[in-house]
Amino acid sequence: MGLGYVGLPTACILANSGVDVLGVDADPRVVEALRAGTAGTAEAEVGSLLQLALHSGRLRFATSPESCDAFIVAVPTPVHADHTADLRHVKDAVRSVAGVVEPGALVVLESTVPPGTVKSLVVPELLASQHWSKLLVAHCPERVLPGATLLELVNNDRVIGGIDQRSAERAAELYSIFVRGEIHLTDLTTAEMVKVMENTFRDVNIALANEFAKLAERIGVDVWEAIRLANNHPRVNILRPGPGVGGHCVAVDPWFLVAIDPERSTVVRSARDVNDGMPRYVVERLLEEIAGDSGHVALLGLAYRAELGDTRESPSLEIHRLLNERGVDVRAHDPLVAGKVGSVVNHPLADALSGAAAVLIATDHRAFVNLEPSAVADVVRSTTVFDARGCLDRERWEREGFRVVTLGRVAASDD
C-alpha cells in the first residue's frame, strides 16, 4: 500500500524473492506508469528491479487492495502547517485494508508516525473488520536513506513492534525474506518511538553543528577544522553544518515528539528552530558579502541533499524565497532536478552563472564540487563564492582570484 520511495522498492524486492505481490497506490497515474514499467523518479536500481519483477509475473499493480496474507502500508505521513501529523493517507490505506482483510492476515505499518498511532488509529480502523480478533498487526518503520535505498533496504537492521508476540514474529518472518540485517522485536509504541528518535537524533546533531558554525564565526575559528579535530575523539561524532535541514523525514519527525509534550521537548524544539533558521542566516551572511551589488545570485543546488533530485522541504527553496523577498534576483541551477520547482526556474548552469554578483553553493552535489573555477571566473561578474556546505577546495578557487566565504569560517580580522 503506497508505491513511493519505500513501497515500490519493497514490492519489487519481495516479488524478486519469489513472493506474489500486489502493489497498490491510490493514484491511478502511478499505477498506470508502473504497469508500463516506468518507475517515475525512483532510483535507477529500483527501475531495473521493477523490470525484473514485472517479467517474473509476480508483481501486479492496482488502485485498491485485494484479500491477501500480508499488507504492508508505506504511505507518506507529512505534517500540517501547525506541525501536527497529517495521518490521512495512513487512515485511508488501513480503512481499505479493513474492507478486504481475512482471518489470519498480517497488517504492517511502515510509515513513520507519532508514537501511539498504531494503537490510536490503525487498530480502531481494523476493528471495523469482522475478522478483527484474528488479525496480526505490527509496526516495522522504514529506515532507508534516499539515494541508497536498495542497499539499505536489504542490509539495515529492522525494528518490529507487534500488538502481540505472534504479530511481531509473523512480521519478522515476512521481512526475513529479504532483510540481511538483524531483526529486533519489541512492542508497538517502542518501535514507533525508536524511528522518530533516530531522525530526531540526526536533527539535533545537525543543529548543534550549525550552532557551532555560528559561534565559530564570532571568534574566527574554522568550524570545519574544529569539527574534524573534535571527531578524532573516539566518542564524538558531530555532523556537518549547512544551509538547513530538508527532506521529508529529519525536518518533520521531531515534531511528532514535540506534540507529545512541548514542555518536555525543549531540546528537540530548539534544534528544529536552529535548523529552520539556517536559510535566513545564510541569506543574511550572503547579503553582507554582496552589499550594494544589484546583480543576481547564482544559486547552485535545489535538492535537499547531495546527489539527489529531491527538493522536498529543501532549504534552497527557502533561500530563494528569502533572497527574492530582499529584492535580490536569483538564478538557480540543479543538474539533478528536472524542470521547475513550483515557481522556481531551474536555469542551465551557464545562464545561472553568467554575470552573477555571487555564487551560492547550497547543495554539495559532486557536479559543483568539481566545477572548474577558471571557467566560472570567465562568466561571473564578481568573484564571490559563498560555500554553505563547506564542500569547495578553497585554495583552488582562491588561486583563480575568487573570494571564498564559507559558512562557519570567518577570519577573526573580518569581525
Ligand code: SAJ
Ligand atoms: N544534513 C546536514 N548535515 C549533515 C547531514 C545532513 O545539514 O551532516 C542535512 C541534509 O543536507 C538534508 C537533511 O539534513 O537536508 C536530511 O538529510 P539526511 O542525510 O540526514 O537524511 P534523509 O532525510 O535523507 O534520510 C533520513 C535517514 N535517517 C537517518 O539517518 C537517521 C534515513 O535513514 C531515514 O530512513 C529517512 O530519514 C526517513 O525516511 O526517515
